[in-house]
Amino acid sequence: MSAAVTAYLESNADRLLAELCELLRIPSISAQPEHQPDMLRAAKFLHDQFAAMGFQVETVQTAGHPIVYAEWLQAPGAPTVLVYGHYDVQPPDPLDLWTTPPFEPTIRDGKLFARGATDDKGQVFTHVKSAEAWLKTEGRLPVNLKFVIEGEEEVGSNNLDHFLESRKAALACDVAVVSDTSQYAPGIPAITYGLRGIVACEVALRGPKKDLHSGVFGGSVTNPVNALCRLVSALHDADGRVQIPGFYDDVAPLSDAERAGFAKLPFDEAAYRAELGVSAVHGEAGFTTLERRWARPTCDVNGITGGYQGAGPKTIVPSRASAKITCRLVPQQDPARILDALEHFLNENCLPGVELEFFRFHGCPAFVFDPTSPYLTAASEAIQEAFGAAPVLIREGGSIPVVTTFREVLGVDTLLLGWGQNTDNLHSPDEHFTVADFHRGTLASAALWERLAALPKTVG
Amino acid sequence: MSAAVTAYLESNADRLLAELCELLRIPSISAQPEHQPDMLRAAKFLHDQFAAMGFQVETVQTAGHPIVYAEWLQAPGAPTVLVYGHYDVQPPDPLDLWTTPPFEPTIRDGKLFARGATDDKGQVFTHVKSAEAWLKTEGRLPVNLKFVIEGEEEVGSNNLDHFLESRKAALACDVAVVSDTSQYAPGIPAITYGLRGIVACEVALRGPKKDLHSGVFGGSVTNPVNALCRLVSALHDADGRVQIPGFYDDVAPLSDAERAGFAKLPFDEAAYRAELGVSAVHGEAGFTTLERRWARPTCDVNGITGGYQGAGPKTIVPSRASAKITCRLVPQQDPARILDALEHFLNENCLPGVELEFFRFHGCPAFVFDPTSPYLTAASEAIQEAFGAAPVLIREGGSIPVVTTFREVLGVDTLLLGWGQNTDNLHSPDEHFTVADFHRGTLASAALWERLAALPKTVG
Numbered sequence: 001m002s003a004a005v006t007a008y009l010e011s012n013a014d015r016l017l018a019e020l021c022e023l024l025r026i027p028s029i030s031a032q033p034e035h036q037p038d039m040l041r042a043a044k045f046l047h048d049q050f051a052a053m054g055f056q057v058e059t060v061q062t063a064g065h066p067i068v069y070a071e072w073l074q075a076p077g078a079p080t081v082l083v084y085g086h087y088d089v090q091p092p093d094p095l096d097l098w099t100t101p102p103f104e105p106t107i108r109d110g111k112l113f114a115r116g117a118t119d120d121k122g123q124v125f126t127h128v129k130s131a132e133a134w135l136k137t138e139g140r141l142p143v144n145l146k147f148v149i150e151g152e153e154e155v156g157s158n159n160l161d162h163f164l165e166s167r168k169a170a171l172a173c174d175v176a177v178v179s180d181t182s183q184y185a186p187g188i189p190a191i192t193y194g195l196r197g198i199v200a201c202e203v204a205l206r207g208p209k210k211d212l213h214s215g216v217f218g219g220s221v222t223n224p225v226n227a228l229c230r231l232v233s234a235l236h237d238a239d240g241r242v243q244i245p246g247f248y249d250d251v252a253p254l255s256d257a258e259r260a261g262f263a264k265l266p267f268d269e270a271a272y273r274a275e276l277g278v279s280a281v282h283g284e285a286g287f288t289t290l291e292r293r294w295a296r297p298t299c300d301v302n303g304i305t306g307g308y309q310g311a312g313p314k315t316i317v318p319s320r321a322s323a324k325i326t327c328r329l330v331p332q333q334d335p336a337r338i339l340d341a342l343e344h345f346l347n348e349n350c351l352p353g354v355e356l357e358f359f360r361f362h363g364c365p366a367f368v369f370d371p372t373s374p375y376l377t378a379a380s381e382a383i384q385e386a387f388g389a390a391p392v393l394i395r396e397g398g399s400i401p402v403v404t405t406f407r408e409v410l411g412v413d414t415l416l417l418g419w420g421q422n423t424d425n426l427h428s429p430d431e432h433f434t435v436a437d438f439h440r441g442t443l444a445s446a447a448l449w450e451r452l453a454a455l456p457k458t459v460g
Numbered sequence: 461m462s463a464a465v466t467a468y469l470e471s472n473a474d475r476l477l478a479e480l481c482e483l484l485r486i487p488s489i490s491a492q493p494e495h496q497p498d499m500l501r502a503a504k505f506l507h508d509q510f511a512a513m514g515f516q517v518e519t520v521q522t523a524g525h526p527i528v529y530a531e532w533l534q535a536p537g538a539p540t541v542l543v544y545g546h547y548d549v550q551p552p553d554p555l556d557l558w559t560t561p562p563f564e565p566t567i568r569d570g571k572l573f574a575r576g577a578t579d580d581k582g583q584v585f586t587h588v589k590s591a592e593a594w595l596k597t598e599g600r601l602p603v604n605l606k607f608v609i610e611g612e613e614e615v616g617s618n619n620l621d622h623f624l625e626s627r628k629a630a631l632a633c634d635v636a637v638v639s640d641t642s643q644y645a646p647g648i649p650a651i652t653y654g655l656r657g658i659v660a661c662e663v664a665l666r667g668p669k670k671d672l673h674s675g676v677f678g679g680s681v682t683n684p685v686n687a688l689c690r691l692v693s694a695l696h697d698a699d700g701r702v703q704i705p706g707f708y709d710d711v712a713p714l715s716d717a718e719r720a721g722f723a724k725l726p727f728d729e730a731a732y733r734a735e736l737g738v739s740a741v742h743g744e745a746g747f748t749t750l751e752r753r754w755a756r757p758t759c760d761v762n763g764i765t766g767g768y769q770g771a772g773p774k775t776i777v778p779s780r781a782s783a784k785i786t787c788r789l790v791p792q793q794d795p796a797r798i799l800d801a802l803e804h805f806l807n808e809n810c811l812p813g814v815e816l817e818f819f820r821f822h823g824c825p826a827f828v829f830d831p832t833s834p835y836l837t838a839a840s841e842a843i844q845e846a847f848g849a850a851p852v853l854i855r856e857g858g859s860i861p862v863v864t865t866f867r868e869v870l871g872v873d874t875l876l877l878g879w880g881q882n883t884d885n886l887h888s889p890d891e892h893f894t895v896a897d898f899h900r901g902t903l904a905s906a907a908l909w910e911r912l913a914a915l916p917k918t919v920g
Contacts (some may be wrong), residue, residue, distance in 0.1 A: 031772045091770060097670055127744075155772055196675060200773040209737025213887040215656060215858025216642075216786050218760045219752040222742040225761035225783070226696065232686060233693030282682040282813040289680045292504025301686050302776050307763030308784060311552060312491045312615055313660040313821045315786050315858075316762050316887055323685070324768060326775050328678050331889040353742040362775045390879055398675025398775075427673040427776055 001447045002386065004137035009446065013439055016129050017112070019049075020438065021105040023121050024114040030065055030088035030155045039065045039151050042087040046128070048069075048233070053132045055147070062159035064171045065151030069167075070402040072131070073144045079457045080144040082173040082410070083447070084402055085124025085180065086153035088114035090427045097429035117433035119426035123151060123179035123419055126438065127193050130445035142453035146173060153180075156200075156362025157401055164409045166415055172459040175375045179441065181396050181418030184265060186434075189387040189444075191379055192416035194294065194395035195403060197329030199339045200302075200361035203346055204233065204322035205354040211316040212306065222353030224321040225306040232323060234264070234349050235299050239285035242327075243300045244345045247338065252331040254295050262290045265392060275423055294395035298328040299342075313404070326398060333361035364401030369413055378451035379415045386444035419444070461845065462909045464597035469906065470588070477572070478590050479509075480629055480898065481565040483547070483581050485576040485777065490525055490548035490615045499525045499611050502547040505528075506588070513592045515607070522619035525611030529627075532591065533604045534716035539634040539701030539917045540604040541909070542870070544598075545584025545612035546864050549576035550887045557889035570895050577893040579886035583639035583879055584609060585817055590905035602913035606633060613640075615859055616660075616822030624869045632919040635835045635912070636866045639901065641856050644725065646894075649904075651839055652876035653829040654754065654855035655863060656828035657789035659799045660762075660821035663691065663806055667813040671767065673778040682813030684781040685766040692783060694809050695759050702759045702787075704805045707798065712791040714755050722750045725852060735883055752853035758788040759802075764840035788857060795823035824861030829873055830904040838911035839875045879904070 009016070028042035029035040042067045043059050050057035050070035050205050057070040065088065091101035092115045102115035112122070127147070128211075134141045148171070164171060185189040185216070194247025207224035208217070216296040237243055267290060273281060283292040292298075308314035327338055343358045350356045369376070371393055383391045396416070403414045419441025425431045461818060491497040503519050503526045507577035509515035510530035511649070517530040525548065533540070552562035552575045560566040562575035572582070575608045587607070594601045608631070610620050644650040667684035668677070697703055714722075727750060729741060743752040752758075764780025768774035787798055803818045810816045829836070831853055843851045856876070863874045879901025 004788045031770070031774070053910060090829065091768075091774060093768075093770070094671070129865070162604050171637055198675065198775070200775065202773075207738060209890045210885065210890070211554070212736065213858060214758070214760050214762060216657065216856070216882055216886070217736065218786075218857060219756055219758040220741055221736060221738050221747045222740075223760045226692060226759075229689035229692035229761070229783075231763070232689035236686065236690075244691060258544055276672065276677065278667060278681050279815065280497045280682075280813040281680055282811060283679045292679040293677065296679055296881075298674070300674050300678045300683050300687075300777055302774055303687070303766065303767030303769055304685045304689070304781065305765055305779065307761065308551075308553075309765055310491070310553070313656070313662075313784060313786065314491070314551060314762055314887075315660065316761065321764065324773060326674055326678075326773065328675055351467055351742060353738050353740040355739065357887060385752060389593055395678070422676055425670070427468055427774075428670045430670070 001450050002138055003135045003253060005446050006443065008133045008137045011438070016442065017435060017438065018382040019369045020122055020125050023125065023129065024105040024116055025103055025293045028088050028151065029091050030035050030152050031091055033256045039088065042252045043068050043151060046087060049128055050147065060163060064159045067151065067163050069147065070147040072141055075141055075144045077197050077457060078143045078453045079174040079455050080146065080172065080459055081452055082148065082171060082176045083127045084176060084178050085149045086151065087149055088151045088154050089119070090141050090154050094429065095438065099375060099430055106434065111432040111439070112435055113430055113432040115431050117386040117431050118420035118424040118430065120153065123441065126179060126419060127177065127445045128440040129442050130449065133446050134449065135153055137305060142449045160402060161405055164405055168409060173410060173412055176412050176414040177417060178400060178403065179417050179419055180400055182420045182422040183418055184392050184394050186421060187293060187389060189383045189389055189391040190394045190418060191376060191391045191398045192418060193368045193371050193393050195336060195400055196365035196397050197333065197364050198326055198399040199329065199335045199340065199363035200326045201339060202322055202324045202359040204320060204357045206320050207354045208317060208319050211319050214315045214317050218317050221317060222351045223317050224354050225318050226356050227319040227351045228323055230307065231346050231349055232301055232349060240283050241285070242297065244341050246341050247297065250332040250334060251297060251356070254291060255397060259291065262288065262294070265290065265394070280381050281288050293397040294428065296329055297330050299325065300326055329366050331366045333366050335365055350379055362401070364399055367403045373412065373413060374455055375415055375452070378455060379417055379448060382447035382451045383417065383444050385447045386440050417444070461910050465593045465906050466903065467903050468593045468597045469903055473688060477898065477904065480582055480585050483585065484565040484576055485563055487552050487563045488548050488611065488613050490550055494851070496757055499548065503528050503611060506547060509588055513595050518806065520623060520841045522623060524619045526783070527611065527620065527623050528609040528815060529607065530607040532601055535601055535604045537917060538603045539915055540606065540886040540919055541672045541912055542585045542606045542633040542636045544550070544636060545609045546580045546611065547609055548611040548614050549579070550614050550821060554889065557891055571892040572895055573890055573892040575891050577886040577891050578880035579891065580613065580640045582893040582898055583901065586639060586879060586901035587637065588901050590909065593906050594909065606631060620862060621865055624865055626881045628869060631870060633870060634918050636872050636874040637877060638860060638863065638874050639877050639879055640860055641876045642855050642880045642884065643878055644852050646881060647849060649843045649851040650854045650878065651836060652856045652878060653831050653853050655860055656826045656857050657793065657795060657826035658786055658859040659789065659822050659823035660786045661796045661799060661802065662782055662784045664780060664817045664818040666780050666817070667814045668777060668779050671779050672769070674777050678773065678777050681777060682811045683777050684814050685778050686783040686813040687742055687814050688766065688783055688824065689805050690807055690811060692761055700743050701745070702757065704801050706801050707757065709790040710794060711757060714751060715905045716803065722748065722754070723840055725750065742798055753857040757790050759785065761785055786815065789815045789827045791825050791828050793826065795825055799823060806919055807914065822861070824859055824864050827863045833873060835873065835875055837917060839877055839908060842907035843877065843904050844909045845907045846900050
């Protein structure tokens with residue numbers, strides 16, 4: 001790759017990191033309405049970055065948080081690459097489990113700690129800065145670049161599809177790039193060729209119209225908390241298999257080759273247990289931990305609440321109980337069908353005397369990439385150049401709904417190039433991004449533009 | 461009864477109510493440490509009441525909240541009656557379900573709304589004011605009276621037993637009186653001859669050391685919320701029978717006569733459902749609603765919490781989940797044995813990969829009074845005089861642990877004389893006390909002292 005680009009990234013490393021910290025200081029929590037002004041500040045920060053390096057840039061208003069769209073299209077004859085990322089972050093709570101405040105970026109042991117450090121501000125910023133390196137040194141980019149950076153990824157990307165569909169022609173591209181996944185392990189970079197899908201919902205049970213004295217009334221009315229626990233418990237059998245009728249009907253089974261590939265990856269179960277702080281791994285019978293995480297569907301409660309939440313005892317039959325539930329999906333499972341089956345199952349198994357309400361959140365199907373694509377080879381070479389090691393092909397348990405949308409709306413596949421580690425605590429307290437991974441990721445991104453430039457242009 | 465006492469209560473009715481409101485304005489929430497100063501204010505209010513009418517009174521310090529002890533012993537040859545009550549109240553939350561603030565007493569439709577209006581400030585205050593009526597008019601009480609009014613009833617009365625045992629001789633009495641129960645229905649006063657016991661505990665499951673991304677890790681570790689729901693669900697079978705081994709072993713079955721007596725009481729199930737706001741009554745198969753409430757043991761979750769508690773989705777596997785559980789007990793069930801069995805059952809049924817912690821709160825056995833006692837007859841006559849109707853004999857589902865202690869430490873039975881209604885929302889939002897019941901209760905209390913004076917003195 002261009003020696004000037006490499007030298008630029010090296011000599012500007014500290015400034016690039018400092019600029020990332022500026023972005024991380026903005027508490028752009030999309031789920032919480034009180035952070036609306038912070039969402040605008042984060043969008044403006046990115047807008048200004050693109051404007052400063054000569055991109056055409058627009059902050060696009062939506063029904064929710066704005067989308068930052070930027071393009072540089074001065075590489076005629078070269079392919080066009082669409083980079084997607086998000087500037088919103090998960091709520092940081094529980095706050096008391098953070099070593100340093102989530103929106104005061106702090107470096108400890110070579111790691112940058114902040115909410116959004118790796119998911120996704122830090123990762124998307126590598127692509128912004130690799131573009132800057134090319135433009136500041138070579139005065140050009142090897143490919144045409146389009147950036148779509150949204151502010152609603154953590155709350156379901158409700159306004160992204162409309163944006164993509166309404167600008168379908170302007171967004172035409174040869175391939176998409178998303179850095180919102182992880183390396184396989186330190187020293188083992190990875191390309192993620194599969195993602196799980198997701199459906200999310202909330203179930204609430206309403207019992208007595210107010211909390212009741214558990215002595216005076218207990219035993220004579222259905223307790224909504226007990227009834228909710230009964231429903232949640234019914235979701236799995238003793239072997240960890242989901243009991244919703246039809247849940248596994250469409251699941252694409254893992255091929256023998258995939259199971260063998262997963263089995264070859266280094267995986268230290270004791271270290272995994274220690275990292276998570278659990279005494280045992282546990283899940284669906286008949287599958288390994290990697291298979292459970294990457295290729296088997298789940299049904300997890302993300303939060304439950306009901307009745308007295310304070311200290312000490314309070315002797316009531318609660319009036320209401322609710323649980324937030326997500327199912328992770330694997331290829332061929334249809335999100336709407338799974339959510340329908342879940343709702344039906346809950347209604348069928350609900351005790352009398354409580355009213356069930358079911359609220360649907362977002363959902364998206366799983367995704368699997370074709371591992372023979374030349375785009376994948378180009379990415380693999382760029383990563384080897386920056387990280388000094390060839391990436392392994394892995395799947396990921398999380399969901400990136402936009403990958404499905406890119407295929408459906410723009411007709412392109414997505415390169416999932418994760419620069420972080422899966423121990424970076426994304427969505428958890430003490431989220432962080434290894435500083436060296438930030439710099440290597442930026443270098444890999446810069447190399448990627450050059451590698452992709454050698455591939456045929458199919459649009460524009 | 462003394463016409464002067466009756467006339468005094470009538471002409472001072474408004475002032476008595478105003479003084480009760482003064483007491484209700486004090487947020488004496490024993491469970492919440494920040495209300496410690498309010499506990500002292502409530503105790504002082506009662507202390508001053510007794511001092512003003514010539515009782516010997518002492519505010520007794522304990523390891524927790526103080527006990528107000530007052531005595532008037534100038535009726536030689538007459539029996540001695542110990543009145544017990546409590547000046548502490550339950551936490552008022554959820555606050556948004558109160559029509560008017562819990563500590564701003566408000567009269568609507570002849571009802572006085574405030575936390576503690578009926579449980580127990582309003583009820584115990586009837587006995588304070590009946591004593592005042594006798595002393596201000598006749599210059600004497602027909603019996604010797606000892607008042608014990610504690611501040612820790614809602615948090616387990618942890619320091620009451622020590623007080624009672626250490627002053628056993630000074631507290632000697634012929635019978636105890638407690639007004640912390642209800643009438644059977646408007647127009648149907650009642651004497652409660654049985655109470656359920658209680659054990660209370662909290663179970664917590666610790667899983668991963670922090671909340672995890674449900675996509676990256678979901679399916680490979682035990683989810684503490686799902687695991688807790690599994691435990692809670694296992695507590696009952698489909699017929700509502702508790703599944704803890706040995707739970708029913710010691711349960712004293714209801715006699716045919718008791719079942720027949722309960723069946724004779726007017727009970728409008730449709731009105732009960734409407735009052736509680738439930739679409740169906742539901743409980744242990746094979747028992748009526750009154751039997752389920754009064755004479756069958758229960759296992760209810762009073763509160764559950766785990767994972768994300770905010771708005772919208774958050775895609776995590778929670779680190780921890782916990783539930784507060786109470787079992788209501790019936791005669792012959794041993795609280796310690798039940799709690800042991802519950803703890804054992806939870807441990808036996810816990811999934812691998814989570815650590816179970818079990819915290820014990822207070823407990824007390826159930827109580828049944830001998831319905832042939834002359835004290836009961838005296839109380840029945842006093843109630844008929846004040847309420848214009850003979851009381852029915854009922855049981856109650858709640859617990860009054862001190863009743864057991866009075867039998868064990870002082871060797872006396874307790875008259876449970878409830879002036880309120882079971883629709884008074886005790887422990888719930890919009891707790892209230894019907895103003896007429898407050899006045900009738902005070903009159904019945906004044907009559908009770910005279911009726912009890914005719915019975916033989918056995919102590920002092």
